[in-house]
Amino acid sequence: MSTRILAGTLAASAALSALLVPSRAQACGTSGPDGVSACSLAEHAEEERPRWRAGVSYLYTSTALNFSNSLRTPETRNSTLAELAYAPTARLTLSAGLGVAFGGKLQAPDGSHAFTPGIAAGLGVSYRIAEGSTPLGRAFVLVGGNVSFTGASTQHDGEGARTAYDALDLRASVTGGLTWFNVLSGYVVARGFGGPVYWTYQGASELGTDTHHYQFGGGLALLVARRVDLFVEGVPLGEQAVAGGASIAF
DSSP states (O other): OOOOOOSOOOOOOTTTTTOOOOSSOSOOOOOSGGGOOSSOGGGSOGGGOOOEEEEEEEEEEEEEEEESTTOEEEEEEEEEEEEEEEOSSSSEEEEEEEEEEEEEEEEETTEEEEEEEEEEEEEEEEEEEEEEEETTEEEEEEEEEEEEEEEEEEEETTOSOEEEEEEEEEEEEEEEEEEETTTEEEEEEEEEEEOOEEEEETTEEEEEEESOOEEEEEEEEEEOSSSEEEEEEEEEEESEEEEEEEEEEO
16 A cells, blocks of 8 residues: 555665774664664663664555455555654654655556655654573564555556545554674564555545555664664565665764
8 A cells, every 4th residue: 555654764874885893883773664773772871872863765565455346456656765763762763754655556447557756754663572682693572653644646557637646554563583793683574554545546536445454574684884774674475565775873
């Protein structure tokens, strides 16, 4: 259902070529969807802990929408998002993002309806509910929530009059994984979501929703410098998605 706002981000990367991963991280970002980080902020003294994070992420989704009157439309979308996040505690992260939804299409019975660029915005929260050492690595469990909005328009066969497309999405997630050597995290994630999609099709207002209300996938987050994280994620089950980005903590 339209753009999914991720908690993952990408930052200014001028220091990527100049800084090497230290033997012991001095600070950590919180890159990745749902607040997954390459290392635990809880491992550092409170006075050394970075509280802010800034960056950009990219997301591609593939799903299908069910509208009224038995109208079903496969959908693909792209988006990029600039995000600012604040961690008032070592476990809690709040985030806000604003970006652009672009590309992709709705494949309706009368042909292809291409998306024109539109706005993408979101608010998110994640909380680390558990963390501890295991023989396989340092384990963590996160819970998160997100609300996102996409406002765009479509054109039949990429030409002619534009028709409105707006979508609101609410979702919750549970993420679990392992961190190795304070620089690399692998995780699996389960998300449930729902929300309305408003679209004008053949002159009539349509109300729809996603055919899938879940995602199951996994990803990696890597600390490449003292405060810079990268992440990649793939979601093969439910609403399919590929995401990537990076962030800088300060």
